[in-house]
Amino acid sequence: MPTPAPLTRDFRGTVHGLSRDIMTGWLTRLKEATSNGALSAYIMISGNCVEILRCFDILPVFPEINALQLAIRKNSLPYIIKSEEIGYASDNCAYVKADVGYTLCGGVGAGGNMPKPTMIVCNFVGCNVYIKWFEHCSNMFKVPMVMLDIPFSREQSPSKEDIRYVITQLQELITACENLTGKKFDIDRLRSILRESARAERGWTRCKHLCKNRPAPFDAYFDSINMMGPINALRGTREAADFFDAAVAEYERMVADGIGVLDEERFRIVIEGPPPYPAYRSFRNLFETWRAVAVQSTYSTVGGTWEFGFQHDPDRPLESIAEQMILHNLCNRTMLQRYQQIRSYIEDWSADALVIHSIKSCRLFSAGQGDMREHFTKDLGVPTLMVESDLEDPRYYAEAQMKNRIDAFFEALQYKRIRKEKSDAQKAGS
Amino acid sequence: MTVEEIVAHCRELLDLLPAQALERARQLHPHIGGFGVFPVYAPLEIIHAAGLMPVGLFGAGGKIELSHAESRFQSFICSIAKSTLELFLRRDMDAFTGVVFSSICDVARNLASIVKRNAPGLYVEYLHLPQNLYSAGSAAYTRAEFERFRTNLSNHLGRQITDESISRSLDLYNKVRRLTKALYDLRRKHGGAIACADLYAVVQAGTRMMPEDFALLLEDLFHQVSSRKVRPRDGAKVVLEGAFCEQPPLGLIEVIEAAGCIIKDDDLVIGWRLFPEDVPLNGDPVGALADAYLSSNVYTSVRHDRDRPRTEGLMRRIAYAGAEAVVFAPAKFCEPALLDYVLFRLRLEEASVPHLKVEFEEKMWTFESVRTEVETFAESMLFD
Numbered sequence: 001m002p003t004p005a006p007l008t009r010d011f012r013g014t015v016h017g018l019s020r021d022i023m024t025g026w027l028t029r030l031k032e033a034t035s036n037g038a039l040s041a042y043i044m045i046s047g048n049c050v051e052i053l054r055c056f057d058i059l060p061v062f063p064e065i066n067a068l069q070l071a072i073r074k075n076s077l078p079y080i081i082k083s084e085e086i087g088y089a090s091d092n093c094a095y096v097k098a099d100v101g102y103t104l105c106g107g108v109g110a111g112g113n114m115p116k117p118t119m120i121v122c123n124f125v126g127c128n129v130y131i132k133w134f135e136h137c138s139n140m141f142k143v144p145m146v147m148l149d150i151p152f153s154r155e156q157s158p159s160k161e162d163i164r165y166v167i168t169q170l171q172e173l174i175t176a177c178e179n180l181t182g183k184k185f186d187i188d189r190l191r192s193i194l195r196e197s198a199r200a201e202r203g204w205t206r207c208k209h210l211c212k213n214r215p216a217p218f219d220a221y222f223d224s225i226n227m228m229g230p231i232n233a234l235r236g237t238r239e240a241a242d243f244f245d246a247a248v249a250e251y252e253r254m255v256a257d258g259i260g261v262l263d264e265e266r267f268r269i270v271i272e273g274p275p276p277y278p279a280y281r282s283f284r285n286l287f288e289t290w291r292a293v294a295v296q297s298t299y300s301t302v303g304g305t306w307e308f309g310f311q312h313d314p315d316r317p318l319e320s321i322a323e324q325m326i327l328h329n330l331c332n333r334t335m336l337q338r339y340q341q342i343r344s345y346i347e348d349w350s351a352d353a354l355v356i357h358s359i360k361s362c363r364l365f366s367a368g369q370g371d372m373r374e375h376f377t378k379d380l381g382v383p384t385l386m387v388e389s390d391l392e393d394p395r396y397y398a399e400a401q402m403k404n405r406i407d408a409f410f411e412a413l414q415y416k417r418i419r420k421e422k423s424d425a426q427k428a429g430s
Numbered sequence: 431m432t433v434e435e436i437v438a439h440c441r442e443l444l445d446l447l448p449a450q451a452l453e454r455a456r457q458l459h460p461h462i463g464g465f466g467v468f469p470v471y472a473p474l475e476i477i478h479a480a481g482l483m484p485v486g487l488f489g490a491g492g493k494i495e496l497s498h499a500e501s502r503f504q505s506f507i508c509s510i511a512k513s514t515l516e517l518f519l520r521r522d523m524d525a526f527t528g529v530v531f532s533s534i535c536d537v538a539r540n541l542a543s544i545v546k547r548n549a550p551g552l553y554v555e556y557l558h559l560p561q562n563l564y565s566a567g568s569a570a571y572t573r574a575e576f577e578r579f580r581t582n583l584s585n586h587l588g589r590q591i592t593d594e595s596i597s598r599s600l601d602l603y604n605k606v607r608r609l610t611k612a613l614y615d616l617r618r619k620h621g622g623a624i625a626c627a628d629l630y631a632v633v634q635a636g637t638r639m640m641p642e643d644f645a646l647l648l649e650d651l652f653h654q655v656s657s658r659k660v661r662p663r664d665g666a667k668v669v670l671e672g673a674f675c676e677q678p679p680l681g682l683i684e685v686i687e688a689a690g691c692i693i694k695d696d697d698l699v700i701g702w703r704l705f706p707e708d709v710p711l712n713g714d715p716v717g718a719l720a721d722a723y724l725s726s727n728v729y730t731s732v733r734h735d736r737d738r739p740r741t742e743g744l745m746r747r748i749a750y751a752g753a754e755a756v757v758f759a760p761a762k763f764c765e766p767a768l769l770d771y772v773l774f775r776l777r778l779e780e781a782s783v784p785h786l787k788v789e790f791e792e793k794m795w796t797f798e799s800v801r802t803e804v805e806t807f808a809e810s811m812l813f814d
Contacts, residue, residue: 167567
């Protein structure tokens with residue numbers, strides 16, 4: 001069966017443009033902060049509490065976003081190598097290595113693109129590497145690190161002790177912010193920021209649910225990156241909430257007009273795991289060639305699993321921030337909860353198959369994905385493809401091998417579908 | 431038993447799989463149940479107070495073929511995770527009452543889920559040990575986490591785990607830790623008193639014995655070793671660092687010693703000897719255990735300590751041990767150890783302390799290249 005002709009479509013539509021504009025605005029503020037003395041704090045994406053920093057006008061800086069931007073612009077490798085020269089192992093997370101290498105090469109601070117942080121807020125939400133990464137940053141910058149230890153999800157719901165522990169730490173973070181900025185904490189300001197967060201979260205949820213339509217108006221893996229920046233880094237701002245209002249309007253219009261992200265939607269898939277940023281476009285092409293659209297993805301929920309109903313609550317500000325950090329993001333949930341999440345995606349978003357992109361850098365995502373494949377293929381009968389590369393290190397992306405595996409998978413899927421159609425037609429005729 | 435016989439007995443225990451070790455313990459304690467403890471730390475006293483034997487689950491040490499686990503875990507995952515899973519997939523752990531994992535790393539966390547799915551009848555517990563030791567909420571949280579463990583285990587077993595029984599177990603484990611520390615002190619002060627490989631075999635074997643029996647063995651060993659006439663050995667005095675979770679093959683430690691290093695201190699099986707002082711026995715035993723966890727100044731790569739950075743912990747360990755160099759022995763693919771190596775290395779270079787890194791994995795059976803590396807390293811210091 002020949003591989004279909006590749007698409008040449010440009011996906012940089014309205015939503016992409018809006019996202020680029022507001023993210024560029026934020027990056028410009030980061031650049032300006034390298035010289036204007038604005039206060040800034042390092043914080044990680046998953047289950048973050050960016051609203052508290054915003055409440056004190058502390059500029060949030062996300063080293064993960066720095067790392068992914070280096071990779072997507074194909075600039076990560078020299079920085080990774082720089083880090084390996086000082087002792088990082090080839091087996092260490094390449095996000096860390098790219099970010100540290102970038103810092104060592106002068107990318108952070110005066111003359112760079114990112115400000116040297118005034119404080120480091122380690123939101124330990126699932127990923128243990130976060131702690132190490134920020135210990136290293138704290139060591140490099142000689143900047144104090146505030147630890148937010150978020151108990152991992154290990155019972156049906158978090159205990160009152162879990163919630164109390166997190167709220168106490170959030171209050172300690174607030175005190176640290178007060179000391180840093182000299183400003184008094186204003187809970188009404190936090191409430192109004194959380195109102196904007198909730199508005200953005202409603203928009204995010206609506207967009208995600210629109211992908212239940214056939215055809216889906218956007219690719220919930222590759223295009224979600226346009227929405228992940230605003231929801232995770234800019235959450236709590238009016239511009240982020242407005243962005244989601246605009247995205248909803250655009251995607252609702254597409255659904256109403258029966259317009260999909262591709263000219264034809266032949267396969268609906270769910271993708272698990274982060275993308276290979278160094279080969280983002282070519283990886284996407286391998287799926288689009290088969291007119292395969294990701295109608296849901298787990299990676300897009302590292303910051304929050306809002307599509308399942310959670311929103312920040314301005315009437316319970318610290319409580320709802322704590323709940324978001326503990327319970328409502330992918331990273332702080334167990335593998336078995338992730339299996340449930342994917343199963344819901346397969347069933348409720350009417351997907352044909354699951355694609356697991358296993359990456360070496362992030363063991364939080366990848367360790368044990370072979371068991372996931374086993375569960376979905378053998379227990380649930382979901383066609384599942386598992387491919388391996390990395391989200392940051394281009395040395396682990398083998399284009400030809402990747403293409404072979406993906407083509408073979410979709411050929412088999414297509415063949416299975418043709419056989420089923422024939423069999424159904426025969427049954428109808430007899 | 432003589433020292434040699436004690437060490438041989440311990441080495442023999444290490445040759446067994448966890449279920450076989452449990453079977454061996456049942457010769458002395460016929461009805462004892464087993465409870466697997468994945469590294470690094472778990473409140474052993476609560477398990478023991480429940481009438482169970484805590485059994486260290488350090489993988490299978492290359493003793494079994496990985497027939498199924500290789501398909502569940504990718505090639506870049508550490509061997510302890512794979513062989514531990516294989517034990518469950520082979521149903522080798524069926525005789526155990528349960529197993530506990532904790533928040534040491536991303537792999538261990540996912541492993542807990544995968545074991546739970548693949549061993550449906552088994553009681554699997556997961557502890558989130560605190561990474562913030564200094565919050566006003568840390569003590570209450572840690573106590574609640576240990577209390578949750580007690581309640582869940584008690585519900586699973588259908589019997590109470592009383593404060594009194596936990597206090598008795600605390601007393602016993604205090605004794606085990608005290609004697610272990612005394613042996614470590616002896617080795618530190620008198621290099622030839624007991625080889626690192628022998629002490630390592632004994633301490634690890636202790637994770638496969640009832641603490642009652644282990645305390646007696648340690649007592650016997652301590653008395654014999656402390657009265658030994660020691661002839662100091664010449665060699666490079668080193669601290670061994672990085673093997674806090676997956677444990678290196680005994681052969682690796684033997685080779686490091688044979689190649690010219692005198693290991694003055696190490697972090698082998700560190701989770702089982704985490705408390706340098708006795709845990710107080712008066713009052714609330716679960717609270718005392720929680721406080722001991724928070725206040726312990728023994729650093730590990732899996733616990734963030736804002737006020738006592740690991741790098742300074744290593745420097746203190748080197749000074750206290752009277753060592754002149756560090757041999758890093760991280761397990762292959764161990765992210766916490768490999769990330770910590772960078773900061774350790776920078777700190778050591780700042781202080782002009784020589785260091786060498788040798789990675790290990792379970793399947794390692796030949797140590798010749800390590801021998802050459804360590805010999806060169808040791809000689810470079812001895813003849814400097």
